[in-house]
Amino acid sequence: MMKSLALLVVLNVACAESAAGNRTTYGFFREVVRGSGSGSGGSAKGARRVFGGAAAQLSEFPTACALLDRYFATRCSAAALASHWALTAAHCISPLVAYVKYNTRRPSAEEGDVSAVQYLYRHPEYRVVQEDEGYGMDVTVLHNDVGLVRSRDELRLRAPLPRDALAALRRYDPGNLMDAEVHVLGFGRSESSALGEEMWGARLRLARCGRATWYHVVCGAGAVEPVGARAAGEGAVGGVCAGDSGGPLLFGRTQVAVTSLGPRECGPAGGAGDPPLGALSVFTTLRPYVDVLNATMTDTDAELRMRMISAAPRPSRTLMFVVYIMYDTLSYASVT
Numbered sequence: 001m002m003k004s005l006a007l008l009v010v011l012n013v014a015c016a017e018s019a020a021g022n023r024t025t026y027g028f029f030r031e032v033v034r035g036s037g038s039g040s041g042g043s044a045k046g047a048r049r050v051f052g053g054a055a056a057q058l059s060e061f062p063t064a065c066a067l068l069d070r071y072f073a074t075r076c077s078a079a080a081l082a083s084h085w086a087l088t089a090a091h092c093i094s095p096l097v098a099y100v101k102y103n104t105r106r107p108s109a110e111e112g113d114v115s116a117v118q119y120l121y122r123h124p125e126y127r128v129v130q131e132d133e134g135y136g137m138d139v140t141v142l143h144n145d146v147g148l149v150r151s152r153d154e155l156r157l158r159a160p161l162p163r164d165a166l167a168a169l170r171r172y173d174p175g176n177l178m179d180a181e182v183h184v185l186g187f188g189r190s191e192s193s194a195l196g197e198e199m200w201g202a203r204l205r206l207a208r209c210g211r212a213t214w215y216h217v218v219c220g221a222g223a224v225e226p227v228g229a230r231a232a233g234e235g236a237v238g239g240v241c242a243g244d245s246g247g248p249l250l251f252g253r254t255q256v257a258v259t260s261l262g263p264r265e266c267g268p269a270g271g272a273g274d275p276p277l278g279a280l281s282v283f284t285t286l287r288p289y290v291d292v293l294n295a296t297m298t299d300t301d302a303e304l305r306m307r308m309i310s311a312a313p314r315p316s317r318t319l320m321f322v323v324y325i326m327y328d329t330l331s332y333a334s335v336t
Contacts, residue, residue, distance in 0.1 A: 026139060026261045026282065050186050052222055052238030053202030058105045061248060061255075062159035064199060066107035066187045067092060067149065068099040068114075074107045077186045077247030079255055081165050083154045085297050088246030089258045089284065090122040090147040100151050103158050105199040107187050115151040121296055122147040123289070129213075142214040145260045145284040147246075148296055166294050169286045174218045174249075174256045177206050182220060182251050184259065184281065186244030202238035209282060216288045218257060219280040220249070239263070239281035249283045257283035 058064065063080040067088060076092035078100065086100050097117055104112025129141035162168055185201045204220030211217075222238040240247070240262035249257040261282035286293075 026263055050184065050200035050202045050238075050240055050244055053184075053200055056105065056185055056199045056201035058103070058199065059159075060183075060201065061185055061250060061253070062157055063161065064102070064105075064185055064187075064248065065155075066101040067097045067117075067246065068101050068107065069096045070098040072099065072108070074101075074187050076245045077259070078149060079248045079258075080155050080157060080161060081148075081293070082161065082297060084118075084151050086149040086151065086155070087248075087255075087258065087286075087293070088147050088149060089260055090126040090145045091128070091260070092246040093120045093122040093147040093149070095120075097149065100149060100155065102155055106197065108197065113156065115153040115155060117149055118152040119150040120147070121150070123292070139261065140211075140213055142211075142217065142260060142282070142284075144215060144289075145217075146258065146286070146289045146293075148293065166290050166297075168254050169256075169290050169293070171254055172251050172256050173287055174206060174251070174283075174285045177218075177251060177256075178208065180206050180251060182206055182249055182256070184220060184240055184244070184247065184249050184283075186240060186247035186259065202240070204238055204281065207280060209280065214282070216285045217260065218283050218285055220283060221280055239279060255286065257285045260284045 061079070065078040065080055065086050066074045067076040067078050067086070069075050075094070075097055076088055078086040078088035078092070080100075080102060081087045097120060099117060100115050101107045102113055102115075106112075123144035123146050125144045126146075127141055127143040128139060131138060131140045133140070181203055182205070183201055183203050185199060187197075187199055204222065207219045207221045209217050209219040220239055240259050244259050244262060247259045248255040249259065259281065263279040263281075
């Protein structure tokens with residue numbers, strides 16, 4: 001029987017080997033790759049977190065959320081699951097996460113709504129192992145990358161939440177959807193800015209990951225983008241860059257997985273940051289976790305539900321202001 005979820009410190013890790021046989025580096029949070037081109041999913045100032053895609057509208061998935069730190073910088077993507085709950089990846093669960101931003105496709109803009117985070121949960125058996133098997137550091141083990149965020153205030157979405165969002169998670173088994181077209185969403189950013197910019201999306205086809213030690217995962221390979229998508233074309237590469245962690249993977253309009261890993265080598269076309277041909281995006285499927293999610297959200301079966309290790313700290317702007325004044329005073333004194 002599954003145990004409860006626990007708090008995770010975000011790990012800056014990883015590489016993965018694509019099922020196509022190409023070696024590429026993967027991670028939860030990618031290294032910055034700057035370029036001067038305006039290629040796939042990027043701009044003259046840098047790459048976006050979803051490459052090979054196009055700007056996504058909130059109407060495509062109204063429950064999309066961004067997880068922000070106390071400085072309102074985007075840390076991860078998520079999806080509202082109930083009035084006080086957002087679903088994300090386990091490796092996104094960190095004391096750094098302070099807010100849930102929703103009802104907007106631009107997390108750094110004034111539009112939209114914000115709720116402080118009250119509790120953070122992750123799967124207690126979440127596990128990652130990094131090893132160098134001769135091709136650089138690689139994620140050889142990935143288990144149970146699923147987490148929950150409980151908001152302090154009700155998430156009042158402009159579009160109504162599904163009547164039974166958990167039942168919808170059982171609807172499809174991604175393992176039976178190989179070669180099907182799916183849609184990945186995330187709150188991207190250009191590398192010139194520390195803040196998330198806008199919701200971005202790319203269409204992929206599901207593929208097997210080829211790793212027995214990655215539990216309950218599927219992979220996504222580049223698919224042909226819809227007409228009008230930026231830099232799209234026949235055989236266009238698409239997927240997630242590391243940093244889109246926790247974002248939803250959709251089959252139709254139903255979420256079937258959360259984003260776990262993406263290639264670090266992701267940047268403007270024609271630059272050093274191009275994702276290798278055959279690079280895959282890695283997603284943790286949700287169907288196996290419906291019972292533990294339900295038990296955690298309803299606080300029923302103590303044996304089954306996730307365990308909350310600690311509450312997110314309440315952000316204190318007053319304290320931050322006092323610290324800044326003290327620092328500024330000391331800096332001035334040291335100069336004079």
